[in-house]
Amino acid sequence: MQVTPLVWTITLAVTILFFVYEFFAHVRKPHEPSIGESARWSAFYIGLALLFGVGIGMSSGWTFGGEYFAGYLTEKALSVDNLFVFLIVMSGFAVPRKYQQKVLMVGIIIALILRGGFIAIGATLIENFSWVFYIFGALLLFLAYRQAFGGHDANPAEGRFMKLVRRVLPVTPDYHRDRLTVKQDGKRYVTPMLLTIIAIGFVDLVFAVDSIPAIYGLTSEAYIVFTANAFALMGLRQLFFLIGGLLERLVYLAQGLAVILAFIGVKLVFHALHVNELSFINGGRPLLWVPEIPIWFSLLFIGATILGATVASLAKTRGGGPGTRGDDVPAGEDTDSTAKARQ
Template sequence: MNISLLVWVITIAVTIAFFVFEFFAHVRKPHEPTLGESARWSAFYIGLALLFGVGIGVTSGWRYGGEYFAGYLTEKALSVDNIFVFLIIMTGFAVPKIYQQKVLMIGIVIALILRGVFIAVGAALIANFSWIFYIFGALLLFLAYRQAFAHDDSNPASGRFMRFVRRHLPVNDEYSGDRLTVVKDGRRYVTPMLLVIIAIGFVDLVFAVDSIPAIYGLTEEAYIVFTANAFALMGLRQLYFLIGGLLERLVYLAQGLAVILAFIGVKLVLHAMHVNELPFINGGEPMLWAPEIPIWFSLLFIAATITVATVASLVKSRGARTTQHGDLSSTREDVA
């Protein structure tokens, strides 16, 4: 896939333009988006992402189109997990709903910048060191294990990182609109709004470590990696308000993401074996017998995993609500 500098410049410029439009059209004036507004813009951005993928398939071949769709699905699924953490942070800091859009917008921009840096670094490493696939694969397998079995219920708003920040910054515990700092008694303090942004920025860094190796396991094209990430992040703000209540019902989301990360981790290790150059592994010779997982299978596997995790979560949540409703009805009858 040969992408010229001009195409890169245009793509980055259009991406920036979308976020500028988002700010002036929706975020600049504090308000809580309606369900209809969130649904319309979420559908617009998802439709735009799908249309872009078709464009890649038509112009560059469906091999690259398949890589884009597999990467987009993976990044979108990870973004939903990201939204869940954002929701926990917002709740922990008790951010007023009319200001949550601004926090989300800043968090998404930080995420895009961090991922852009990781994409550039990842592309340089892949171009010069084929053994990096072993490291990416091992990292994803570790992240998959952590995603599936680590049950950390700590609130990011009161975690160790935020306690460290609070010790080193003068903090005023009251919000002052959407301002980041405030002057009281001649001294400048940071507001909880700034702490929220710091917490979300830290979470963005952690998620970038997850997402970039994952998508490089599906494609080595930096352009596809960037555009899949950009489209996954576009509309994330609207998706937050659209499915905020649904997130608590996606009880198997973590397990579904763990399966996807583990699958891509295995795919990366197999690819590393196929292009092996490390002298202490197989004498530095490629292991051509190692199977290469085709992109069509990756796309189907990722889509099926997301579907199964979502359906199973909704069935589980519905069953739990039905049981709870039955228990409440029995309690009322006993009381009566």
């Protein structure tokens, strides 16, 4: 796939412009989006992502188009799981509903920047060291196990990292609108809003480690990796408010993602064996008899797994009741600007 520097420049510029527009049009003035507003913008961004994939297929071939769609589906599913952890963080810090847009926006921008850095590093490693596929495959298998059995029991707002941050930074007990710092009695304090953003950034770093090896297991094209990630993150803020209640019902999402990560991990190991250059494996020669999993199968497998996890989750939690994923996580109750954050 040939991507010129001009195409890269235009893509990056348009991506930045979308987020700038999002901030000034929707986030700058604190408010809680309506269901209608969230639905319209979610549909717009998902439709735009699908049209972009069709454009890649028509211009560069449907092999690349299939890689984009498989990557987009995987990244979107991981992003929804990311949203659930965002919900835990914002509930842990008791972020008022009207300020949650700002936290989400900052979190999404941090996620895109971190993933962009990991994409560049991953592309360099893959181009120069074929054995990195072994490492990526092993990492994904480990992450799949952690995803399946680790759960989201721990609250990042109360973890060791945030406890260390609280010891280092003087924190006010109350929110001061959406300000990050405030001056009281001649001394500068940080607000719980800044702590929330720091916690979100830490969560983004963890999820970037999950997502980039996963999509590099589906495509080696850095342009597809970046655009699939960018489109998966676009509209994520609106999706949070659109599926707020539904998000807590996706009790099998973690298991579904674990299956996807394990599948891609196996796919990466197969590919590593197929292009093997390590001297202690088959004398440094590729194992050509090892099958390469085609992209069409990957796309079908990922789509079926996401659909199956969603249907099973909704069936499990039908009628709401005990057992939903968010039983212990309030969906962000309304609080005023002086709401107490957990200390």
